[in-house]
Amino acid sequence: MIQQSSTSAAQAGGVAAPPPTGTVRLTINGQQHTLQIAPWTTLLDALREYVYLTGTKKGCDHGQCGACTVLVNGKRINSCLSLAVMHEDHDITTIEGLGSQENLHPLQQAFIDHDAFQCGYCTPGQICSAQGLINEGRAHTEEEIKEHMSGNLCRCGAYAGILNAVKEVVDAKSNEVKR
Numbered sequence: 001m002i003q004q005s006s007t008s009a010a011q012a013g014g015v016a017a018p019p020p021t022g023t024v025r026l027t028i029n030g031q032q033h034t035l036q037i038a039p040w041t042t043l044l045d046a047l048r049e050y051v052y053l054t055g056t057k058k059g060c061d062h063g064q065c066g067a068c069t070v071l072v073n074g075k076r077i078n079s080c081l082s083l084a085v086m087h088e089d090h091d092i093t094t095i096e097g098l099g100s101q102e103n104l105h106p107l108q109q110a111f112i113d114h115d116a117f118q119c120g121y122c123t124p125g126q127i128c129s130a131q132g133l134i135n136e137g138r139a140h141t142e143e144e145i146k147e148h149m150s151g152n153l154c155r156c157g158a159y160a161g162i163l164n165a166v167k168e169v170v171d172a173k174s175n176e177v178k179r
């Protein structure tokens, strides 16, 4: 007997079969999460839609804006370009894991102090990217900070404040920023 495919069932007015899911275990901000997700679920969608960590933002969904930046084992990645299933053994940090309302991360405080955001949509990605840049230890001049943060776009144009905020934290870590 020939079985009808889900596509042809849908075309014929039937109900398409749900997509296959599997178990994926992720460690996010120090907590274990077990998700039942389709294998093609991006890390960004897993964070936002399944763990409800909506601090990480979806901008372009194509790796072009940096709004979705998170840290994986201390390195920054665009979570829209990476599948959740690839990160089972990794340590994932989102903006929610960097600091708390009661205990802000130095970058979070610096962004407030330097007016480094307007609408705030790009801010979680900017801060995660800045932490990744600091982890890399590569930002030694203002130009380098600009260059290494260039993957994070800000539609509000808050770049001057962002640069000052990142500079302040880099300086505080004795990683002197030269003009």
Ligand code: FES
Residues within 6 Å of the ligand: 057, 058, 059, 060, 061, 062, 063, 064, 065, 066, 067, 068, 069, 078, 079, 080, 081
């Ligand atoms: S949403 Fe990932 S880079 Fe734009």
Ligand code: FES
Residues within 6 Å of the ligand: 116, 117, 118, 119, 120, 121, 122, 123, 153, 154, 155, 156, 157, 158
């Ligand atoms: S603060 Fe609005 S996009 Fe950056």
